Amino acid sequence: MSTLLQQLRQTVGHEHVLTPETDLSAWEQDWRQRARGKALAVVRPATTDEVAQVVRSCAASGTAIVPQGGNTGLVVGSVPDDSGTQIVLSLQRMNRVRALDTENLTLTVDAGCILQQVQDAAAQASLLFPLSLASEGSCTIGGNLATNAGGTQVLRYGNARELCLGLEVVTAQGEIWHGLSGLRKDNTGYDLRHLMMGSEGTLGIITAATLKLFPQPAAQLTAWATVPDLHAAVQLLSLAQRQLGAALTGFEVMSQFSLSLVAKHLPQLNVPLYTQSPWCVLLELSDNESEAHAHQAFEILLGAAMEAEVVTDAVIAQNLSQAQALWQVRESISMAQAQEGLNIKHDISLPISSIPAFVAETDALLEREIAGVRLVNFGHLGDGNLHYNVQAPEGGNSQQFLQTQEDRVNTLVFEQVRKYQGSISAEHGIGTLKVHTLPRYKDATALVMMRALKQALDPQNIFNPGKVLP
Structure with a gap:
């Protein structure tokens, strides 16, 4: 292993190969503190070429690699096991915005860019990158794509998968797939881009991505409504989709108990109306015309919902500060639950x-x-x-x-x-937390196909072993 570490230091620089003599807890401990692994080393490359060389060195020695972005995952999928033999490959130094094409509405970034950095880069060009998560200040775009992250605007814009046009990926053989296309149509064989997204670093290491951008809406309004039950919430969703169409960009539901935890542990946040009803709904409207038009659309919707007894009470945020405060309540539920x-x-x-x-x-x-x-x-x-x-x-x-x-x-x-014919993982992934449960709830033929893909692309099983597939 000393030979491998020496090769890695030569590739990325001595100071960017961290060994257990230093505190590695930030890379070895998962975000929820469910598991703590032990790494042989944490390696922090700065370029795709360095990632490829690191992979080649590890492949030659048969050393497993755990790719890691912001380490904000919730299924223990980005930390090493406790063997002390695995390399954590941190992509956080790879944080460049490579290119912005305002006419093609695309942004190309390194995989280690923080999601908020990507949002800001788009906003500086008066454009929108709509992926939005509670962890957007610390999660990375590579991790978002590797887990096919969802977030609060999937209703209008889709998961991370739908927001990516091209990828750059390092394979398990240390080769680089240059797939950073900004094309919206490319029917030239298997869609490798979609194969990599959601694979949780088990098939390849995403090093860069070309992302879809959208025009900034002229106005964005938020409303908070109380509903008597979940059936009414579903009725409100149907009504909102009929009346607002694609302008409806967010529709969140929150139980009274979940909101009571926010009120208990984060009293500085003003949780509206939650004591009045067992469920509250947060709606977001993005309007391409004007704020006045958006406000009128919300008033018409909520008026019709109250008349149909689907909504019992509601407030519309009057400015950006109020809207952010409402979203902060929603995004703080997980934090409040953790404090409980x-x-x-x-x-x-x-x-x-x-x-x-x-x-x-x-x-x-x-x-x-x-x-x-x-x-x-x-x-x-x-x-x-x-x-x-x-x-x-x-x-x-x-x-x-x-x-x-x-x-x-x-x-x-x-x-x-x-x-009820659902899925045990909507947006968090499988990681190690659900890996042994998956065979019970995943189609057997699908698992055979997944294992065949893993064997074909990573025959040594060096990429994130023990994750996704049992």
């Missing part, structure tokens, strides 16, 4: 029409099976993605709850997801 204690997270997707029945039935099932369990339900109702999280009973030992109940809770929830 360790919890069992589920990132599931279901047919939108099935969500009310799924929640009612699964809530009742868990409350019957586990006395005192608390349910933190929120998510992107507009695209059928629900964060169905389970909190320990109040006053209980959350660590013990996690250790003794997680497998049981996961089985109960995932069996319900299967019953």
